[in-house]
Amino acid sequence: MAKKTETVKPRPEASHSAIGNADNQARYCDIWCTMNGKYRIIFCLSFALAIFYSLPWIALSEQARLAGYNASQNAPGTRVAFLFVTILLTSMLFFFYNFFWKRTLLPVQNEFFRKLLNVGFNLLLVIISCAILIMISTRIFVIEAWRAFFIFYLFRNAGIALIVMLxxxxVELVEKSRQDKIAILTLQHQHAQRELTALKAQIDPHFLFNSLASLSGLIRANSKEALSFVDHLAETFRYVLEKREHRLVTVKDELQFMDSYVFMIKKRFGDGFRIITQVDEQCLARSIPQFALQLTVENAIKHNLVSVRNPLKVEVISRNHALLVRNNLQPKKALPGYGIGLANLSKQYQIIGSRDITISKDDHYFEIELPLL
Structure with a gap:
């Protein structure tokens, strides 16, 4: 008999793994743009600007060498070296100011006035650097028209300052965009955490209600069995409390929890309920959402007839990096559909693992495949 298979697909929401990957990417970008990253920008771009401005003068120097220019004091090679060094240092000066020193303007509340002050300080640096260059160059080279050189340095340094400001x-726009992205991811992560907590809160009262209903029947029928039932109930809630902060639990822990849960189910239904567990040892260390197995077993009980004459048989089997929970199909007519429990479980997988649970159904069996995370 061919199976009808329904796959519960995750909704386009932020999952734990997606958030983790995005967080790692944001963290990597954040490290790149720390102080060391800015130092790399400063040195690399300053070196590139020095080469860019020096290339025409290197060509002129080569032409002068071929023409036999030998005046040692005003040798073209010396001028090119001086040009390269001064542009390199000037560029680094402007970069250091615009990356680090201008932070002293942050206390200025008015943004327009703060930007105006920043431009003013850049112009002041241009003038000061030009004056320093004139004083140094007049000591190294024979310069008669120092005003013309000052104007040359003024335009050159103004161009460098403009490039550095851009x-x-x-870089600041990229940093702001990255910070906004981190803030959005943080909000998404907090929302996912709140939603997961709400889903788990829906499970606990439901489980407690069913357990107390079973205990009520045992107290009237057999007080000794009731005491044993209370011990197992206490064990299950100890597990709930210990793992409450965990989004995932190991398969081994969940199976140990299932032992106490199944004990209480059997006290309720007797031989009308049977469970077989066949899980490979290597799967025990893998993870699943808390209560995943309990929800699938509870779903089988809720939607199927359970009696000694027609026992409900549940199998838990490891298969292809997943746990297959299968039960024979003998549905109650009054309860169509898969129930809130499986929708809840599907939602947990979406939030935690960005995975699908797969529901398969034919004329004889109902199967739920839980991916191992």
Missing amino acids: VTYV
């Missing part, structure tokens, strides 16, 4: 503006 670069720092782009």
Whole structure:
């Protein structure tokens, strides 16, 4: 008989693994743009600007060498070296100011006035650097028209300052975008945590209600069995309390919890309920959402007839990196559908693992495949 298979697909919401991957990417970007990252930008771009500005003068130096220019004091090679070093240091000066030193302007509340002050300080650095360059160059080279050199340095340094301001503006935009992304991911993660907590809170009262109903019947029938039932009930809630902060539990822990749960179920239904567990040892260390097995067993009991004459048989089998929970199908007509429990479980898988649970049904069996995480 061919099976009808329904796959419960996750909704497009933030899962734990997706959040984890995005967090790792954001953290990597954050490390790249720390102080060391900015130092790399400063040195690399300053070196690139020095080469860019020096290339035309290197060509002129080569032409002068071929023409036999030998005046040692004003040798073209010396001028090119001086040009390269001064551009490198000037660029680094502007980068250090725009990346680090301008933070002293942050206390200024008015954003327009703060930007105006920043431009003013950059212009002041341009003028000061030009004055320093003129003083140094007049000591190294024979310069008669120092005003013309000052104007040359003024335009050159202003161009460098403009390039540096544009670069720092782009870097700051990237940093702000990354910070906004981290804030959004944090909010999504907190929302997922709250939603998962709410889902688990829906499970606990439901489980407690069923357990107390079974205990009520045992107290009237057999006080000794009732005491044993209370011990197992205490054991299950100890597990609930110990694992309450865990989004995932190991298969081994969940199976140990199932032992106490199945004990209470058998006290309720006697030989009308049977369970067979065949889980490979290597699967015991894998993880599943808390109460995953209990929900599937509870779903089978809720939607199927349970009697000594027609026992409900549940199998828990490890298969292909998943746990297969299968029960013989003898449905109650009054309760169609799969119930809230499986929708709840599907939601937990979406939030925690971004995985699907698979529901298969034919004329004889109802199967739920729980992926191992």
